[in-house]
Amino acid sequence: MKVHVFTYGCQMNENDTEIVKQLLLKEGHELTENEDEADVVILNTCAVRRKSEEKVYSHIGKLKKKGKKIGIMGCVAEKEKENLFKRGVAFVIGTRALASVPKAVSNAKNGNKQLFLEDTLEEIEYHRVETRNSKHHAWVTIIYGCDRFCTYCIVPYTRGREKSRPVDEIIKEVSTLTQKGYKEFTFLGQNVDAYGKDLKDGTSLAMLLRESAKIEGVKRLWFLTSYPSDFSLEIPKAMAENSKIARSIHLPVQHGSNNILKAMNRRYTREEYIALIENIRKIVPDASVSSDIIVGFPGESDEDFEATVDLVKVMKFERLNLAVYSPREGTVAWKYLKDDVPYKTKVRRMSYLLNLQKMINRELNEEYKDKVVEVIVEAQAKNGLFYGRDLRNKIISFEGSEDLIGKTVLVKVNKITAGPLYGAIEKILEF
Numbered sequence: 081m082k083v084h085v086f087t088y089g090c091q092m093n094e095n096d097t098e099i100v101k102q103l104l105l106k107e108g109h110e111l112t113e114n115e116d117e118a119d120v121v122i123l124n125t126c127a128v129r130r131k132s133e134e135k136v137y138s139h140i141g142k143l144k145k146k147g148k149k150i151g152i153m154g155c156v157a158e159k160e161k162e163n164l165f166k167r168g169v170a171f172v173i174g175t176r177a178l179a180s181v182p183k184a185v186s187n188a189k190n191g192n193k194q195l196f197l198e199d200t201l202e203e204i205e206y207h208r209v210e211t212r213n214s215k216h217h218a219w220v221t222i223i224y225g226c227d228r229f230c231t232y233c234i235v236p237y238t239r240g241r242e243k244s245r246p247v248d249e250i251i252k253e254v255s256t257l258t259q260k261g262y263k264e265f266t267f268l269g270q271n272v273d274a275y276g277k278d279l280k281d282g283t284s285l286a287m288l289l290r291e292s293a294k295i296e297g298v299k300r301l302w303f304l305t306s307y308p309s310d311f312s313l314e315i316p317k318a319m320a321e322n323s324k325i326a327r328s329i330h331l332p333v334q335h336g337s338n339n340i341l342k343a344m345n346r347r348y349t350r351e352e353y354i355a356l357i358e359n360i361r362k363i364v365p366d367a368s369v370s371s372d373i374i375v376g377f378p379g380e381s382d383e384d385f386e387a388t389v390d391l392v393k394v395m396k397f398e399r400l401n402l403a404v405y406s407p408r409e410g411t412v413a414w415k416y417l418k419d420d421v422p423y424k425t426k427v428r429r430m431s432y433l434l435n436l437q438k439m440i441n442r443e444l445n446e447e448y449k450d451k452v453v454e455v456i457v458e459a460q461a462k463n464g465l466f467y468g469r470d471l472r473n474k475i476i477s478f479e480g481s482e483d484l485i486g487k488t489v490l491v492k493v494n495k496i497t498a499g500p501l502y503g504a505i506e507k508i509l510e511f
């Protein structure tokens with residue numbers, strides 16, 4: 081069968097798609113990048129916001145009109161399950177049932193509705209996955225699921241409880257990829273700091289980073305996403321010891337008020353969060369810390385919002401992802417908390433924070449003026465310029481050429497904005 085896989089959502093979904101593509105090829109199916117050419121279209125879906133789920137349903141509608149066999153995987157598959165069959169879907173694959181995809185595709189022509197929810201992750205040979213989106217950077221999921229149950233979040237219900245991959249398996253995957261020219265790796269998990277806890281053998285993210293940094297060919301290691309009360313100071317210590325571990329920590333705080341943090345079931349206080357960042361910065365003074373904030377959570381008063389504004393001013397995050405609260409069906413907040421902040425207030429608060437963060441970005445970026453930084457060239461942007469990131473996850477754009485993608489270059493920064501930095505290549509470093 082000719083199969084097209086379309087990905088919505090996060091990097092973990094991207095990685096799942098890469099794995100599924102490899103599994104399909106192994107079983108003799110053909111892949112196509114063109115949806116219209118495909119016999120079967122698989123949508124790898126996201127349910128984090130209502131909007132992302134709506135996009136999936138509208139895509140299903142279009143595919144039905146084209147007469148395609150449709151498969152659904154990812155968070156919407158797990159959340160909606162059999163309901164999806166009412167929309168004309170041929171098969172539904174749970175978030176841990178990836179290895180069942182080839183079978184579901186083979187059977188799709190029979191017209192029977194197929195639901196696969198069983199965990200088949202152990203059948204995956206991660207080190208054999210060659211269907212990666214990039215030739216130099218690889219996503220590596222190290223832990224599945226989340227046990228934190230933040231009251232607004234659907235993920236623990238769609239992705240299940242935490243399950244870490246064995247460290248040896250991850251090291252084998254990374255080593256195999258370095259032999260094929262991969263040099264940058266991002267370790268992924270909904271709560272990457274919980275990595276190893278369920279293995280109960282002393283395995284941890286810091287240990288994995290240290291071991292991976294020893295592998296020949298590894299140039300840079302990233303990890304996403306951290307959870308404050310699970311974050312270990314062993315991680316910045318590992319960063320301080322090793323220049324291959326990026327000095328970038330994405331540590332979502334979600335709110336600046338203790339009242340709201342409690343209502344969100346985030347298991348730390350504002351004071352604990354601030355102390356954690358201060359400790360990280362003591363160990364790695366140039367650590368780049370970015371964060372996520374939800375605006376307009378139920379019960380958010382003017383004082384609560386002011387507490388968030390104050391936190392943003394004090395913390396000076398390098399990057400801030402802002403989201404307006406919207407209830408997700410099936411979560412505790414949806415069930416028990418009234419969505420009582422008027423939409424206009426949410427939008428006003430959101431744009432206040434956006435402007436504040438813009439000013440902070442501009443101020444922090446000024447420190448880069450005339451600096452020469454080491455960048456791994458990532459890709460070409462629509463404006464024709466090439467771009468890459470430095471060790472602190474700062475994006476820098478410059479004139480370049482296709483053959484530089486994946487190479488390490490020295491770039492001198494010559495233009496500052498509140499967004500990306502601009503510069504010129506000074507030297508191509510041969511690695």
Ligand code: SF4
Nearest residue numbers: 226228229230233235
């Ligand atoms: S830690 Fe993240 S993934 Fe887990 S429940 Fe909270 S917001 Fe969702």
